[in-house]
Amino acid sequence: xxxxxxxxxxxxxxxxxxxxxxxxxxxxxxxxxxxxxxxxxxxxxxxxxxxxxxxxxxxxxxxxxxxxxxxxxxxxxxxxxxxxxxxxxxxxxxxxxxxxxxxxxxxxxxxxxxxxxxxxxxxxxxxxxxxxxxxxxxxxxxxxxxxxxxxxxxxxxxxxxxxxxxxxxxxxxxxxxxxxxxxxxxxxxxxxxxxxxxxxxxxxxxxxxxxxxxxxxxxxxxxxxxxxxxxxxxxxxxxxxxxxxxxxxxxxxxxxxxxxxxxxxxxxxxxxxxxxxxxxxxxxxxxxxxxxxxxxxxxxxxxxxxxxxxxxxxxx
Numbered sequence: 001x002x003x004x005x006x007x008x009x010x011x012x013x014x015x016x017x018x019x020x021x022x023x024x025x026x027x028x029x030x031x032x033x034x035x036x037x038x039x040x041x042x043x044x045x046x047x048x049x050x051x052x053x054x055x056x057x058x059x060x061x062x063x064x065x066x067x068x069x070x071x072x073x074x075x076x077x078x079x080x081x082x083x084x085x086x087x088x089x090x091x092x093x094x095x096x097x098x099x100x101x102x103x104x105x106x107x108x109x110x111x112x113x114x115x116x117x118x119x120x121x122x123x124x125x126x127x128x129x130x131x132x133x134x135x136x137x138x139x140x141x142x143x144x145x146x147x148x149x150x151x152x153x154x155x156x157x158x159x160x161x162x163x164x165x166x167x168x169x170x171x172x173x174x175x176x177x178x179x180x181x182x183x184x185x186x187x188x189x190x191x192x193x194x195x196x197x198x199x200x201x202x203x204x205x206x207x208x209x210x211x212x213x214x215x216x217x218x219x220x221x222x223x224x225x226x227x228x229x230x231x232x233x234x235x236x237x238x239x240x241x242x243x244x245x246x247x248x249x250x251x252x253x254x255x256x257x258x259x260x261x262x263x264x265x266x267x268x269x270x271x272x273x274x275x276x277x278x279x280x281x282x283x284x285x286x287x288x289x290x291x292x293x294x295x296x297x298x299x300x301x302x303x304x305x306x307x308x309x310x311x312x313x314x315x316x
Contacts (some may be wrong), residue, residue, distance in 0.1 A: 006077035016199030017087035022052035024091035065166030111151030113193035157302030230281030237274035
């Protein structure tokens with residue numbers, strides 16, 4: 001029995017590229033069902049996708065994260081190939097990525113972008129990706145080197161255990177952290193990356209979306225690493241309190257007077273907030289552990305990509 005493969009293509013104003021994406025993936029994965037989810041396009045993206053033979057659906061909530069959430073909820077398959085609709089990713093790499101997923105078996109194979117075309121991968125985007133990926137690697141684990149790639153192959157148990165919350169381009173950050181937090185078996189394969197075809201325009205804003213991704217990382221650290229997050233906050237508050245208090249205590253020991261009483265009250269308040277922050281970290285760390293255990297159990301309820309019934313060989 002062959003695995004059921006679904007190619008998921010979120011789209012917004014990709015009339016110039018979507019036909020090529022659909023045709024290229026039909027050639028690379030001839031047995032796959034290709035789904036194009038339109039996200040309020042103002043051009044002829046829907047018509048072009050239908051003409052190319054894709055299964056076309058719509059998601060009215062604007063933002064790539066909203067489209068990914070809808071696709072993961074609607075589509076049933078054994079293997080999911082998520083790719084952008086701008087024809088910049090190499091469809092010929094898909095069979096190799098699918099094979100890696102099945103041979104592992106793995107839960108996610110990330111397509112790391114490789115290109116010498118400056119126009120395809122602008123220096124600002126490359127630096128931002130390096131910086132944000134480095135932050136996630138330092139905090140959650142150094143297993144992915146191109147966190148913001150829009151090209152991934154995922155197992156059913158990954159997709160159906162993924163709590164998609166992001167609304168926009170920060171969804172790639174969520175996808176990566178979900179795999180790292182549950183310590184899923186994952187891999188990364190280098191894939192060629194091309195510039196957009198004529199008429200296709202990038203929807204990514206370097207600074208606006210970059211800050212949104214940075215904020216997402218901070219929120220994920222707070223939610224998934226509360227002890228570290230609130231410990232650092234407690235340390236910062238304590239250091240500021242000590243710096244403000246030392247001159248006041250020194251003056252009191254020398255003269256018996258407290259000349260800056262409001263500053264002393266403020267420093268005391270900061271120290272109390274520091275202790276409260278540490279307490280929040282301890283409590284939320286216990287809550288987070290329970291959430292992580294529940295997500296792990298949900299993940300384990302779904303079979304591995306090539307696992308048959310207990311005691312039987314793989315099905316494909």
